[in-house]
Amino acid sequence: MKDVDYDVIVVGAGPAGSISAKTCAEKGLDVLLIEKRQEIGVPVRCAEGVGKEIEMLVKIDKRFISAEIEKAKIITPNNATIELSADKAGNEVGYVLERKIFDRYLAKLASKAGAEVRVKTSAIGLERENGCVKLKIRSIGEVEEVKARIVIGADGIESKVAKWAGIDTTLKLDEIESCVQYLMTNIEFEENTTYFWIGKKFAPGGYIWLFPKGEDAANVGIGIMPKMSEKSAKILLDKFVRENFPDGNITEIVIGGVPVKGAIETAVADNVMLAGDSARHADPLTGGGIINGMRAGYLAGITAYEAIEAGDYSASFLRKYDERWKNDFGKTLERNKKIQEKLIKMDDETLNKLARSLEGKRIGEISVRKLVIELIKNHPKLLWDLKDILLS
Amino acid sequence: MKLVVNRYKCGYCGACVAVCKFDANELIETYLEIYDDKCTLCMACVKTCPMNALEVID
Ligand SMILES: Cc1cc2nc3c(=O)[nH]c(=O)nc-3n(C[C@H](O)[C@H](O)[C@H](O)COP(=O)(O)OP(=O)(O)OC[C@H]3O[C@@H](n4cnc5c(N)ncnc54)[C@H](O)[C@@H]3O)c2cc1C
Ligand code: SF4
Ligand code: SF4
Numbered sequence: 021m022k023d024v025d026y027d028v029i030v031v032g033a034g035p036a037g038s039i040s041a042k043t044c045a046e047k048g049l050d051v052l053l054i055e056k057r058q059e060i061g062v063p064v065r066c067a068e069g070v071g072k073e074i075e076m077l078v079k080i081d082k083r084f085i086s087a088e089i090e091k092a093k094i095i096t097p098n099n100a101t102i103e104l105s106a107d108k109a110g111n112e113v114g115y116v117l118e119r120k121i122f123d124r125y126l127a128k129l130a131s132k133a134g135a136e137v138r139v140k141t142s143a144i145g146l147e148r149e150n151g152c153v154k155l156k157i158r159s160i161g162e163v164e165e166v167k168a169r170i171v172i173g174a175d176g177i178e179s180k181v182a183k184w185a186g187i188d189t190t191l192k193l194d195e196i197e198s199c200v201q202y203l204m205t206n207i208e209f210e211e212n213t214t215y216f217w218i219g220k221k222f223a224p225g226g227y228i229w230l231f232p233k234g235e236d237a238a239n240v241g242i243g244i245m246p247k248m249s250e251k252s253a254k255i256l257l258d259k260f261v262r263e264n265f266p267d268g269n270i271t272e273i274v275i276g277g278v279p280v281k282g283a284i285e286t287a288v289a290d291n292v293m294l295a296g297d298s299a300r301h302a303d304p305l306t307g308g309g310i311i312n313g314m315r316a317g318y319l320a321g322i323t324a325y326e327a328i329e330a331g332d333y334s335a336s337f338l339r340k341y342d343e344r345w346k347n348d349f350g351k352t353l354e355r356n357k358k359i360q361e362k363l364i365k366m367d368d369e370t371l372n373k374l375a376r377s378l379e380g381k382r383i384g385e386i387s388v389r390k391l392v393i394e395l396i397k398n399h400p401k402l403l404w405d406l407k408d409i410l411l412s
Numbered sequence: 413m414k415l416v417v418n419r420y421k422c423g424y425c426g427a428c429v430a431v432c433k434f435d436a437n438e439l440i441e442t443y444l445e446i447y448d449d450k451c452t453l454c455m456a457c458v459k460t461c462p463m464n465a466l467e468v469i470d
Contacts, residue, residue, distance in 0.1 A: 056440075056441050057441060063442070065425055140441070142441065177425075177426050177427060177429070177430045178427075178429035178430055178439045180429075189430075190430070190431065191430045191431050192431070193431065193456060193460065196427060196430060196460060198427055198460050199427075199462055200462045200463065246431075246459045246460045247459075252461065252462060252463065253463075254462055254463050255464070273423065275423030275462050275463060276423075276425040276426075276462070277425060277426065277431075277460065277462070
């Protein structure tokens, strides 16, 4: 008889979890991927924008792409606009995904690689026993215990795996963006263009975004920092929408929180690794968490494989995973946390001045790299900060 | 005094769970559970909720 039911159980079938499960299964491990919702990918908690580097992680399939991004516009409180675009027209810098399809596609990849997938199945408790883990799960109402060598907690912002494992990831009120987003139709915007409204007037401690989903619909959303705002995300977004898109219709509401804590000290404990939002891997400046989550999922997967090969599931072995994600994107998390802290303190007048000095420059005609150099020449420090938002 | 969730407003996003230091709430599938015995009424979740769905009542 085997001493465990699975080598690895992955909790949560978001991008981080599905890539973890896929990686483990490809390495020949016995993997169970559980998802508490009855449908993978919904309700969506995302604006769905990703940089072109997603291509390194998954083969692009038209079915999960709703728009290509070629241009970004940053709008400051006095409506000055800075524009940034790709080298040439037609060269996309990123994509707007359809996560309802994307998340399922990734789960299918995990399943094809050999992982067992179970939906409407929640992890509800974790205990360690004889060097392994006993995970209590509730699967369509039935409670059972499953034994594994390693658990990967990819259970999102509301992670309980972290708490059970003894990793404190609680977010303070200046370490989270509180978000609401509307999928809107009957509004006007430029094709293949993302928009960012910055400044306290719009979104204290965050920003408002518009990401196109095809030609006739767009995600219009807001993220605010609870510590800096008296009003809720919904109230501020409603005001913005009333003023800017009075004729728009809302066909979907998305609600969520994004961790903007920066790099945590450790995402491992004995038998446990955290990946994605559960490990607060989202970028504190842009709020983007899909790509980092997928990267973390991959790195957790290969570390799980090595740990099982070595027969060592201790925290000290799994620290290898900490090293890996810190070397991969952890440094950027740290740097962007510092930039974010600076940027959200900036008063609206400074942002206005900055934008005004750049207005009218035909920035759209030059390359992103050249633009950034141009910007840095004018405003060494501040514009470097803005570049990171634009290239999110 | 007691923390309550307005289920007609809640979007079951889990943001309130991420800010609770006391492990006093949980997002079960799409249902937010609040554990009164652990809740200290610290208000962190109330300030974080994007939808204003949480409030403390007498
Ligand atoms: C409004 C908003 C806009 C955003 N916009 C962008 C964007 O434009 N670009 C970008 O890159 N990122 C964006 N993000 C962030 C991005 O959505 C997340 O970083 C990303 O989804 C994290 O992936 P994940 O796999 O770690 O977690 P999730 O996608 O949250 O997946 C976690 C999964 O775990 C499941 N789960 C939780 N607990 C349990 C349990 N106990 N048992 C079983 N299953 C469980 C959940 O149901 C969920 O399906 C946005 C977030 C929000 C809220
Ligand atoms: S933060 Fe608000 S909307 Fe989100 S789950 Fe909690 S109560 Fe519901
Ligand atoms: S009021 Fe404080 S202790 Fe109570 S559920 Fe909210 S965050 Fe947790």
